Amino acid sequence: MPRFPKPPEGSWTEHYPQLGTGPVSYEDSVDPEFYELERKAVFRRAWLNVGRVEQIPRKGSYFTKELKVANTSIIVVRTTNGEVKAYHNICRHRGNKLVWNDMPLEETSGVCRQFTCKYHAWRYDLDGNLTFVQQEGEFFDLDKSRYGLVPVHCEVWEGFIFVNFAEQPEQSLRDFLGPMITNLEGYPFDKMTSRFYYRSEVKANWKLYMDAFQEFYHAPVLHANQSPTAYSKAAAEAGFEAPHYRIEGPHRLVSTSGIKAWEMADEMRKPIEDICQSGLFGPWDKPDLGEMPVGLNPAKCDPWGLDSFQLFPNFVILFWGQGWYLTYHYWPTSHNTHIFEGTVYFPQPRTPRERIAQELAAVSFKEYGLQDANTLEATQTMVESRVLDNFLLCDQEVLIRHLHSETAAWVDDYRRKTAGV
Structure with missing residues (x-):
């Protein structure tokens, strides 16, 4: 399976020549036979x-x-x-x-x-x-x-x-995770015991939903209604580009710079955010969690927004600069359905106001997830029509290329190892 070095400055995609820059096929998201191979090659071999x-x-x-x-x-x-x-x-x-x-x-x-x-x-x-x-x-x-x-x-x-589920795993868990993930050791996960969980059955291939969270190119458009009109219009025109992408082994990372929501103009905040002192980016009061691990904020953004670590095959850990994190899981149930799980983690609230601030952040993320899921069911139905054979991706969608490439590599590796068996 391919391994990718850290790229220099410039176009992210072009510094991963193994991924190419041409259109990408989504046949791996509509073909039942590929799904059956994927189950054996990926989900019965990966951690x-x-x-x-x-x-x-x-x-x-x-x-x-x-x-x-x-x-x-x-x-x-x-x-x-x-x-x-x-x-x-x-x-x-x-x-x-x-x-x-x-x-x-x-x-x-x-x-x-x-x-x-x-x-x-x-x-x-x-x-x-x-x-x-x-x-x-x-x-x-x-x-x-x-x-x-x-x-x-x-x-x-x-x-x-x-x-x-392999008879004998090909790697220990630690080797499978690799340095990009193990450099997160020391984050106070054990202090994040205030937990909010939601689950949804999605009529789309699991990779298509993962793709939605591997780029922020869509955010100013798809989530425009979550922000005041003036701000949404300006954001859609300007676009959004994350400052850092990284690929290591089968895993991926995208980092973004931050926004201090409480410093935004009044017309750019919702009244409920002022009341709860919280919103999409989390509670405004950042807890003191001590020194952060070296693996966080590799782009050294100031202010730092988030790091989204995509652990192959179907697990995401998303760290927020405001001192909390969430996880996503995508559990396939067929070639065109899966179960999506989202879990939001905060430190235990000390006051009722802190509890309400956490609940508002959790509800905000649930709404964003629903917007993404609704779009993906529409995507799945049209990709299955096979009217088009492949699709264009921009430089910000480099992690999408990698997920589909890595999945294909695991399937090809499995075919080679089981040929004639």
């Missing part, structure tokens, strides 16, 4: 983030994750000795889903001492060992030590829980 350690704060805490793209459900649990482990959510007896509540296809969470199958009451401890079989004497030569839960490779980085 996938499935949550954070705060979701399982003590021993026996667990949550399930439904992963249609990998054709499985998993259990993530904190064991008796404090380790984080993951297992396929399947009983070794007759294949029943082991952990679920009223609806078998819905995700769930909780705390327990052991997992008990609803079908025949087989029991497993937190380390996945089979500990009890109903009427064990009825079975033939049953050795319980051979029938524990099926493990999934699981590693934790900075509190983020990753799994890998």
Whole structure:
């Protein structure tokens, strides 16, 4: 799979000659056969983030994750000795889903001492060992030590829980992330425990939605109604260009300069933003989070707005200069549908006003996400018409080229390795 150096100044795309500058095909977003290859080549080989350690704060805490793209459900649990482990959510007896509540296809969470199958009451401890079989004497030569839960490779980085479905991962999680991501170590993720979550089923290929957040070329136009008319008109005419893009291994980064919302003219702010002292860019009161890691704000923007780290294949961490962050996940469910998850993280509010400021920021981002999603469903339907074979991209859309190129590289690599198997 290709590796890309940091570019010098100038056109970003031209300094990544492997990506080219010509029109790009979106066949990888409409072809069911490519999607089936993508599931095996990418989602069963790459490290996938499935949550954070705060979701399982003590021993026996667990949550399930439904992963249609990998054709499985998993259990993530904190064991008796404090380790984080993951297992396929399947009983070794007759294949029943082991952990679920009223609806078998819905995700769930909780705390327990052991997992008990609803079908025949087989029991497993937190380390996945089979500990009890109903009427064990009825079975033939049953050795319980051979029938524990099926493990999934699981590693934790900075509190983020990753799994890998390969029989043997080709890289450790840390090697997979690489320096651009590991240079974020030291960010106070553990202090960001005020959490807002939203989820949407989107009728578009997962890559098309990721593309929407890899460039800001669209922002002055698509999101114009989120700003006062005079400001939106001026922004649309002037356009917007991010000052820094970076590609490293399979991952990508785009940085932007910042805006001090409270210093904007009165006609450029919404009344609710003044009342809550918050808005799209987050609460105006920036918390003291200490020294930031070297990986943030590589362009040295002043003021700094945000860094959007796109972790291959489907995970985004977006850091805001105002002292908070959010994550996006894009979970494919078919070649033209996926589940989008957005989670916003702040430090715990100290006052009701701080809580309201956080809620306004979270709601603002939800509205932006809905605007993007609505456009993408329209994109998907017309790309599937195949009226056009390829599409033009500008210099600001270099990360879009990379996502589609990297996905194709993983698929080609998988084909080579499995040829004749």
